[in-house]
């Protein structure tokens with residue numbers, strides 16, 4: 617009988633490659649929706665923030681692979697938070713979560729360094745399609 621080796625017990629490559637996401641939105645419902653979408657797709661939720669100040673602090677602390685960023689939030693907008701995050705890490709991947717009618721704010725966010733955007737209300741597959749595009753797999 618052959619014994620299991622240590623190598624066979626090591627974490628799977630899939631687990632090692634699990635991407636960590638920081639979810640930023642002042643609406644609890646949106647954070648919950650995004651958390652469910654990412655968790656069901658195998659992502660790890662690094663953290664959640666409900667304003668732009670907390671978003672920048674958590675980005676600095678957690679170094680997530682991906683950030684979803686609401687635009688209109690108290691204390692600091694998603695646009696200003698994105699600008700600061702990209703200054704901290706020019707390779708940061710930030711996906712803006714906009715609403716219909718916020719096209720000019722989305723343009724401003726892209727100029728501030730956001731990678732891409734999704735428009736609320738969205739379906740899980742819409743979010744994951746954009747994520748797949750920006751993360752390259």
Ligand SMILES: [Mg+2]
Pocket residue numbers: 641642643686687688689
């Ligand atoms: Mg908001």
